[in-house]
Amino acid sequence: MEPIAFKPEPHSVTQGNGRVIYNFDIEFSTNIDTATVESFGEEWTKFNHFSDQEIEAIASEHYFDIVKPEWIENKQVLDVGCGTGRWTKFVAKRALRVDAVDPSKAIEIASMLLFDCDNVRLSRASVDNLPFADSNFDFVFSLGVLHHIPDTQLAMQQCVNKLKPGGYFLVYLYYRFDNKGSWFKLIFYLSNYVRKVISGLREPVKNTLCDILAVIVYLPLIFTGWCFKKVGLKAVARQIPLHFYVGKTFNVIRNDARDRFGTPLEQRFTKDEIRRMMERSGLTDIIFSEQEPYWHAIGKKK
Ligand SMILES: C[S@@+](CC[C@H](N)C(=O)[O-])C[C@H]1O[C@@H](n2cnc3c(N)ncnc32)[C@H](O)[C@@H]1O
Numbered sequence: 001m002e003p004i005a006f007k008p009e010p011h012s013v014t015q016g017n018g019r020v021i022y023n024f025d026i027e028f029s030t031n032i033d034t035a036t037v038e039s040f041g042e043e044w045t046k047f048n049h050f051s052d053q054e055i056e057a058i059a060s061e062h063y064f065d066i067v068k069p070e071w072i073e074n075k076q077v078l079d080v081g082c083g084t085g086r087w088t089k090f091v092a093k094r095a096l097r098v099d100a101v102d103p104s105k106a107i108e109i110a111s112m113l114l115f116d117c118d119n120v121r122l123s124r125a126s127v128d129n130l131p132f133a134d135s136n137f138d139f140v141f142s143l144g145v146l147h148h149i150p151d152t153q154l155a156m157q158q159c160v161n162k163l164k165p166g167g168y169f170l171v172y173l174y175y176r177f178d179n180k181g182s183w184f185k186l187i188f189y190l191s192n193y194v195r196k197v198i199s200g201l202r203e204p205v206k207n208t209l210c211d212i213l214a215v216i217v218y219l220p221l222i223f224t225g226w227c228f229k230k231v232g233l234k235a236v237a238r239q240i241p242l243h244f245y246v247g248k249t250f251n252v253i254r255n256d257a258r259d260r261f262g263t264p265l266e267q268r269f270t271k272d273e274i275r276r277m278m279e280r281s282g283l284t285d286i287i288f289s290e291q292e293p294y295w296h297a298i299g300k301k302k
Pocket of ligand 1: 033149
């Protein structure tokens with residue numbers, strides 16, 4: 001089976017660090033926050049080492065837990081907002097072909113991480129100018145991306161448009177703490193003010209402050225969660241913010257602190273809001289994972 005044809009054709013082709021990158025016009029994109037895209041370019045230039053073991057463990061346990069193998073095996077897949085391409089790599093091992101798209105300079109990092117994945121094609125493009133005709137892909141996924149885009153509903157629709165009827169769309173959007181108590185919500189509201197300040201700063205100050213937060217906020221909370229888990233109090237551990245990171249490497253923790261506090265545009269949604277967005281985009285048979293990260297869900301195109 002041939003790769004899916006580009007529509008329109010790329011305006012240029014550049015040599016990345018490992019693979020060719022097809023470039024599409026992003027200056028006419030309207031559903032994009034350029035400060036956020038720039039910030040991700042810087043973030044992924046700093047955090048670009050993910051071992052295969054780390055990728056397999058995190059992807060299979062935390063994002064693809066609700067994906068049946070046959071939905072991606074030997075299929076044509078599109079990854080919207082691929083970043084470093086870590087989840088593209090996970091899927092490329094199973095799929096027939098993967099098109100990975102990102103508007104930031106992270107796409108150059110992805111070309112490095114994916115240098116030996118011959119079934120991957122990389123494009124620099126935005127969700128609102130995905131360079132493919134509609135109804136072409138069997139599986140589309142967008143993990144941790146659409147909440148960084150001004151109109152999340154429109155962006156989701158633009159992803160679903162690229163699916164064939166009967167294809168599946170997997171999405172992860174930041175939750176609005178709708179399944180947590182007031183303690184979590186209070187911490188979030190306070191930390192959101194910190195994010196608004198830090199995300200407006202320049203590098204290297206921004207990165208340094210995020211690293212400091214990883215050490216003085218993340219590590220103590222994660223250690224507390226780890227202690228409760230160790231003595232068998234798993235339910236108590238789950239009440240500790242950031243317990244999700246128990247067992248994760250410090251690289252993942254620093255990366256997520258940078259993601260959490262360094263990104264200018266961030267939106268959050270409840271499970272009901274996400275379900276409604278998915279339904280409005282033309283998805284049915286929607287399944288939400290009850291595992292973290294919240295919320296990730298999958299739906300089938302009608
Ligand atoms: C938190 S990162 C997630 C990257 C990757 N999916 C992952 O989980 O590792 C968000 C990504 O969305 C990309 N992004 C931001 N605006 C976008 C847009 N308008 N269209 C497509 N991707 C976008 C950013 O460049 C960034 O790489």
